[in-house]
Amino acid sequence: MKGAVLGNKITLLWVSIIWLLAVAPLAVAQTLRDPGLQVSEVVAGLSLPTTMAFIGPDDIIVLQKDDGKVRRVLGGGLQPEPVLDVAVDNASERGLLGIAIHPEFPATPFVYLFYTESSTGDDTSGFPDPLGNRVYRFTWDGSALIDQTLVLDLPVTPGPNHDGGIIAFGPDGKLYVVIGDLNREGQLQNFPDGPPPDDTGVILRLNDDGTAPDDNPFFAEGGNLEKYYAYGIRNSFGMAFDPVTGKLWASENGPDTFDEINLVEPGFNSGWKQIMGPDERDPQGIEDLFHVPGSQYSDPEFSWFTTVAPTGMVFLDSTQLGDQYENDLFVGDFNQGILYRFKLNATRDGFLFDNPDLADLVADSEAEFEELIFGTGFGGITDLKVGPDGLLYLLSIIEGKIFVISPVPVQLPET
Numbered sequence: 110m111k112g113a114v115l116g117n118k119i120t121l122l123w124v125s126i127i128w129l130l131a132v133a134p135l136a137v138a139q140t141l142r143d144p145g146l147q148v149s150e151v152v153a154g155l156s157l158p159t160t161m162a163f164i165g166p167d168d169i170i171v172l173q174k175d176d177g178k179v180r181r182v183l184g185g186g187l188q189p190e191p192v193l194d195v196a197v198d199n200a201s202e203r204g205l206l207g208i209a210i211h212p213e214f215p216a217t218p219f220v221y222l223f224y225t226e227s228s229t230g231d232d233t234s235g236f237p238d239p240l241g242n243r244v245y246r247f248t249w250d251g252s253a254l255i256d257q258t259l260v261l262d263l264p265v266t267p268g269p270n271h272d273g274g275i276i277a278f279g280p281d282g283k284l285y286v287v288i289g290d291l292n293r294e295g296q297l298q299n300f301p302d303g304p305p306p307d308d309t310g311v312i313l314r315l316n317d318d319g320t321a322p323d324d325n326p327f328f329a330e331g332g333n334l335e336k337y338y339a340y341g342i343r344n345s346f347g348m349a350f351d352p353v354t355g356k357l358w359a360s361e362n363g364p365d366t367f368d369e370i371n372l373v374e375p376g377f378n379s380g381w382k383q384i385m386g387p388d389e390r391d392p393q394g395i396e397d398l399f400h401v402p403g404s405q406y407s408d409p410e411f412s413w414f415t416t417v418a419p420t421g422m423v424f425l426d427s428t429q430l431g432d433q434y435e436n437d438l439f440v441g442d443f444n445q446g447i448l449y450r451f452k453l454n455a456t457r458d459g460f461l462f463d464n465p466d467l468a469d470l471v472a473d474s475e476a477e478f479e480e481l482i483f484g485t486g487f488g489g490i491t492d493l494k495v496g497p498d499g500l501l502y503l504l505s506i507i508e509g510k511i512f513v514i515s516p517v518p519v520q521l522p523e524t
């Protein structure tokens with residue numbers, strides 16, 4: 110009896126130690142290549158944060174993937190109580206995934222959330238099947254999100270991965286929503302004889318009430334197609350609008366090769382599941398793709414040959430980090446916690462690279478993407494945002510932290 114109790118205590122101790130080893134953040138320093146810039150921690154203690162949005166200066170809303178809690182970071186302090194707690198299914202890549210603030214906020218105090226909604230009213234993890242991947246509109250009342258209204262109901266099975274989940278308003282005032290292929294093989298995955306369009310592997314473009322704008326690229330096709338802006342997308346955790354051209358860019362996640370960054374024109378077909386990466390690396394060509402009238406296939410503007418799992422992306426529409434970075438594209442990755450910087454060309458439809466081995470727009474090795482590394486050690490980046498202060502904010506799902514990149518303060522000489 111005594112031995113059994115002791116045995117249990119030892120077992121518990123070992124469980125605790127193993128748990129600590131498993132979850133204790135490694136002391137990885139965040140580093141930046143530019144010695145004129147520095148990294149600071151804004152807040153810690155978040156649980157698996159996926160995305161964030163500013164609702165004011167020093168006022169950030171952050172989503173937690175697995176418990177469906179919407180947290181508020183006010184003046185650098187994590188508020189103890191969530192501003193909302195929704196019932197999510199959190200299996201694999203499911204959970205509380207995306208946030209968008211209405212472009213007229215706060216006059217129009219709408220906040221949109223994308224999450225995998227559980228079917229029990231409590232948080233679940235794969236069973237029973239969730240209700241769907243859904244976008245809801247809420248009203249911000251100054252301290253909480255209230256008045257839940259369904260805007261978009263998307264599929265969730267089989268998944269459980271490739272749920273996408275990033276949502277964002279464009280400069281056109283439309284709501285863009287990305288969902289991955291959920292491991293389906295239909296026409297939207299470029300199987301012409303497969304099941305018809307089923308709201309997977311697409312970027313949707315919607316009015317702020319969830320209806321389809323009549324200037325969408327496939328609006329004349331009717332049915333589900335009228336909501337789509339792009340298709341043939343495997344999965345994505347990043348969308349950003351160029352502040353100069355207004356055009357949409359998105360990151361896309363390859364299976365084990367060819368992560369992509371794409372300029373997403375209206376009617377874009379990214380090629381999955383027939384092509385990942387540039388067409389010239391694909392033996393089949395583009396003849397076997399599913400062609401919706403008004404669609405066009407185009408190659409990625411950049412690919413990592415070996416996948417890094419790119420996630421959040423943002424254009425730095427600010428000179429606060431120096432004029433040389435204004436309107437450059439920043440992209441985070443999940444696998445290594447690397448922050449990448451891409452310089453755009455004069456026509457802003459591609460990137461400028463120094464290494465001649467990048468002339469093929471594919472980083473075939475780490476040496477080839479070396480010049481793109483802006484910072485390291487961020488431990489699984491999930492989101493990037495430019496704050497109202499013009500600084501660059503990073504969200505780390507592994508560290509459970511928000512970081513900010515700012516100029517190193519100028520040291521005045523002592524007199």
Ligand SMILES: [Ca+2]
Pocket residue numbers: 176177178194195196197231232
């Ligand atoms: Ca919850």
Ligand SMILES: [Ca+2]
Pocket residue numbers: 369378379380381384385386407408409
């Ligand atoms: Ca593609």
Ligand SMILES: [Ca+2]
Pocket residue numbers: 466467468469470471472473477
């Ligand atoms: Ca190359």
